[in-house]
Amino acid sequence: MDKLTIRRPDDMHLHLRDGEMLRAVLPETARHFSRALVMPNLVPPVVTGREATAYRDRILAAKPQGSDFRPLMTLYLTEDTDVHDMRAAFESGLITAVKLYPAGATTNSASGVADFTKVKPVLEEMARIGLPLCVHGEVTDPTVDIFDREAVFIDRVLDPIRRDVPGLRVVMEHITTSDAVAYVRDGGEDLAATITTHHLVINRNHILAGGIKPHYYCLPVAKRETHRLALVSAAISGEAAFFLGTDSAPHADAAKLLPCGCAGCFTATNTMSVLAELFESEDALDRLEGFISVYGAAFYRLPPNAGTLTLVKGDPVTYPASIAAGDDFVTVFDPDMPLHWRVED
Numbered sequence: 001m002d003k004l005t006i007r008r009p010d011d012m013h014l015h016l017r018d019g020e021m022l023r024a025v026l027p028e029t030a031r032h033f034s035r036a037l038v039m040p041n042l043v044p045p046v047v048t049g050r051e052a053t054a055y056r057d058r059i060l061a062a063k064p065q066g067s068d069f070r071p072l073m074t075l076y077l078t079e080d081t082d083v084h085d086m087r088a089a090f091e092s093g094l095i096t097a098v099k100l101y102p103a104g105a106t107t108n109s110a111s112g113v114a115d116f117t118k119v120k121p122v123l124e125e126m127a128r129i130g131l132p133l134c135v136h137g138e139v140t141d142p143t144v145d146i147f148d149r150e151a152v153f154i155d156r157v158l159d160p161i162r163r164d165v166p167g168l169r170v171v172m173e174h175i176t177t178s179d180a181v182a183y184v185r186d187g188g189e190d191l192a193a194t195i196t197t198h199h200l201v202i203n204r205n206h207i208l209a210g211g212i213k214p215h216y217y218c219l220p221v222a223k224r225e226t227h228r229l230a231l232v233s234a235a236i237s238g239e240a241a242f243f244l245g246t247d248s249a250p251h252a253d254a255a256k257l258l259p260c261g262c263a264g265c266f267t268a269t270n271t272m273s274v275l276a277e278l279f280e281s282e283d284a285l286d287r288l289e290g291f292i293s294v295y296g297a298a299f300y301r302l303p304p305n306a307g308t309l310t311l312v313k314g315d316p317v318t319y320p321a322s323i324a325a326g327d328d329f330v331t332v333f334d335p336d337m338p339l340h341w342r343v344e345d
């Protein structure tokens with residue numbers, strides 16, 4: 001096969017940032033994706049309906065001319081989140097999900113939740129109205145090894161929350177372990193997971209072997225190869241609980257290439273090529289549409305996108321090593337393999 005036409009895809013986990021960075025990265029996603037679930041971890045975070053409206057309007061203003069891209073907004077859950085404001089934001093169609101960051105787990109998560117009992121009334125209301133909770137699934141306990149933080153989170157935090165709040169619809173974001181794959185497979189219809197592009201193609205050796213590679217560092221950090229293989233098997237399985245959320249997370253090179261550099265891989269530019277290459281190598285191109293264009297929308301109870309996207313196979317694809325954002329540059333994810341599929345204009 002050298003040509004594939006599918007329904008237009010959705011990116012169910014994306015960081016667009018704000019200001020110059022927003023204007024630089026939005027076209028990279030809007031070129032191929034109809035919709036994206038936009039993460040609220042700005043500084044300060046997007047906590048209220050009013051803030052989500054203002055952020056949505058800034059995104060719409062930054063949209064390339066002629067693009068019909070639609071941002072799906074989220075609220076950042078804090079211990080002070082107002083239930084009524086959240087419900088109104090959902091019922092008006094403004095927001096699609098609420099994001100839970102354990103306090104201190106990742107980039108810009110200082111306002112996240114430390115005491116989970118404080119957010120129980122909010123979670124109960126979300127279960128009642130069917131508003132999904134997107135979860136950054138890592139414990140922040142400094143005594144837990146960073147490679148174990150996702151698996152420990154399932155046992156210590158996520159499973160207790162789901163038992164405590166029956167009917168809560170949860171998306172475990174950017175899963176990185178076979179433990180998470182198994183947990184989601186067993187979780188019933190109220191549980192799903194996003195998988196990123198980069199976690200499908202790199203393992204921790206890419207970050208650490210032969211010299212440290214800051215552009216492969218993200219959170220949750222990539223794990224050993226057996227875990228990557230579990231993610232690939234989930235992504236190509238045709239199981240509707242697993243769908244794409246790229247977690248494309250731009251940081252200026254100046255912020256990544258430091259003694260203490262930021263976490264995040266910027267994959268928006270070449271995500272479609274990477275995914276097509278991977279699915280083809282797994283003999284699973286017929287499963288790509290479900291993973292990127294069908295299951296995510298179905299979980300969020302959104303209508304499927306109307307348009308189509310065509311991928312064609314040919315000579316190795318080229319893409320810029322970095323994109324300019326104001327005076328800064330954002331390095332594009334290097335999949336460490338030749339890519340042959342490009343999106344037809």
Ligand code: NCD
Nearest residue numbers: 015106107218219249263264
């Ligand atoms: C994200 C970011 O930069 O905002 N970073 C990352 O490594 N994935 C935050 C997140 O999703 O954890």
Ligand code: ZN
Nearest residue numbers: 015039247249
């Ligand atoms: Zn993210």
